[in-house]
Amino acid sequence: IFVSPKQTIPYLGPIYGGLREGVSIYIQGSVPEDITRFFVNLLCGEAESSDIALHFNPRFDGWDKVVFNSCQNGSWESEEKIRSMPFSKGEAFEMVIVVTSQGYQIRVNGNDFHTFEHRMPVERVRAMQIAGDVSIQTINVIGGGYPGGDMGVNNCFLLFTSPVPYSNMIPGGMFPKRTIIIRGMVPYGADRMSINFMVSRSRDIAFHMNPRVREGMVVRNSMIGGNWGQEERELSLNPFMEGQYFDVSPYNKKKKTGNSCMSIRCGNQRFKVFVNGQHLFDFFHRLQSFNEIDVLEIEGDVQISYIHF
Template sequence: MENSKNWGEKMAVHLQPPFINPTVPFSTPIQGGFQDGMIITVCGRVLPDADRFNVNLEHGSDVVLQVNPRYSWLLPISGYVVHNTRQNGKWGWEERKVETPFPRGQMFSLQILITQESYKISTNGELFSEYKHRMPFSKVDRICVVGMVELNVVAFHYRVSHLPALPGSLMVPYKSIIYGGVQPGKCIVIQGVINPQAKRVGFSLRHRTGIAFDYSPRFDENVVVCNCYENGKWGEEERSGQMPFERGQTFLVTICCSPDNYEVFVSGKKTHTFSRRYNNMEEIDVLEVSGDVQLTFVQP
């Protein structure tokens, strides 16, 4: 069992609010420092004319880990990715992957999982690379993102079996106003824990007379259902057997709004796309969360 100090540090990081649409260059301290099992999620878009960008985990002037997608005229679309460490002003040897999950002009999600042995780096929900520690990960106290990239979300959470109800947890059912409505580029972030015996959870974007988008993981059916509710009737369900949630596990849901659809990312992986059926975007101004879930952070 963890001692109270380590548990307190984990709670501090778990509760560190995500950053929504931060400007680049981006830099922020990591509350409580790095711990085994911590996950950093970075979602964004590579600019169409990008030559490179960096995601750095730093300590002072040292770069403990650099994830560095690069592009060249020889590889104009795909490019390649470099991992490295800079210690005492000197770069080490480059570890290169001559492929990239970061195409120019495209959205991406990057996750870095810290383990005792290495950083496990996943992109768009798939393991991409593993980088063995060259410096103690406990030294990392800051994340920086620079270069030709736009950011939607930078978030911090833990992969743990279950978190108890936390002081300050948000009451469920939960409801809040989305000021300005779901205009294009709007990102809604929801962080929490699925209950161990969960049957159903609902994430809904509502307007005055209906529900523009209902996103419903159903553990009793092992499906995710997307739908809308208009004129007193539910529309045609879009059902997916891809279940990105686990009972008793933490989660990070990001709903990104565009003129044509809603894109849903779960813990950094793009999982579902739902085409808009209700187009008065400024009228979609209420977020509701219901069901078998605990909430720890919401950015409507």
Template structure:
């Protein structure tokens, strides 16, 4: 059974509560990107069984900025909290951007912070009962995105997720840290389809000239997204049969040298929407329309990567 890809929530206001369409499944990921406010004392992310007050909380992820800082993980059932699991580490510094990824597995959640495995949390409430994500506290959000493995099949006993991804891609290669070397290339498992989102987080080098994101198929580039700091423009184009088409250059340059970024490329039936730091930046009509044949993501140029969700 395949699941339709849910569109992200962009720039949600805090406190936030949103529905997880179709609930959770083994292999599904939730990717939350934002910034911890300067001087923050705490914030939390909850995976809940309902959106009403008093709903059971299957996973409570709660960074606390005391001395020393730590993160509390817990579950609340029938308004009663269970025993806390604490990790004395502060993965998200105050005033800094962050990415939190929660990967659902049969027996646990795998929690990743800024592209690195942080901890596992074993299920106390069946994940199949979870249908809501909520966020509150001293934090601001760029996006909450969702990712299903393409062609996902309901697991049977003894099932282990299989992902047609090369070594070093970072999803869901836990607990080893992902190897995001530039230039970077990875397989888009199952190709593109309407509703598919690709999420890329990183930092632009201080002396950046150009960066490139390519969505490739066998003999060409379906979508070439090319921020150029030397020209202060983002060039979009398609390469078919070794020939470039006409460039699209409108829309400005929504990136800054030396600053972190998040790019989300959302595939729609007739076009791509590109969001940068949670705001829609560009739209590009499909010139190569056999979306399922687009199965490679390439990233190169003057940047560092922290998380790629393809």
């Protein structure tokens, strides 16, 4: 289930299909320089007065900490205070809430932070509330689903700072109108990386996308029958910069400061690549049977946090 960006704060919205073990909530946002506090609540109903299964509350009050709690029948229960702050003033963040059998596992910017053990059945959770000093760009519920939905657990998965080089099968292969979503970050000191769409049977690389950070270009090519084709280098802009997150996604259409937002979409004749809603380049198919593409490989100087097929 994808909640369209950008979210107005305070935010209160349903979690269609509810939560269960294995479901993850991905939140992308930023906090202002003058932040004092914000919170994320998982509610057992769609009203603010509903019981709260998880209360996640970062506080910048001179004794920086994150408070966890729950609330039942209008009464707050015992607080858990983590005297560590995973957020930085004035900076963007990626946060993931993973529902495990033990509790809610919280990860921020790819790092484990804390697991808040279940105090009430996770099946009761029906909505999410976010308020305070925070700006939210994207909310994704991964592994959920609802009648008629097409973003269920069978066609997506989540990775947390996945090791690079990365290689995995593309479930169902590539076909017209299919879009691959990748989120990650270009670390400081990065030189180059590559994103390859491959055929497992022949090891042909149907589409090789090679951002070269220091050169400020994105090279495109293919390797068929063991031979590299002609490089394509013309480009109006380069979305891959040191220390910045990138978002290979068709859902974030608006440009955001400090983030790159891109979609890779397969068509009958070409791969179409957009950045922040603007066309970056087309790469015409050089492999006749592009529907044989069934492997995604990522190599080089990059940190990967999320992939959706």
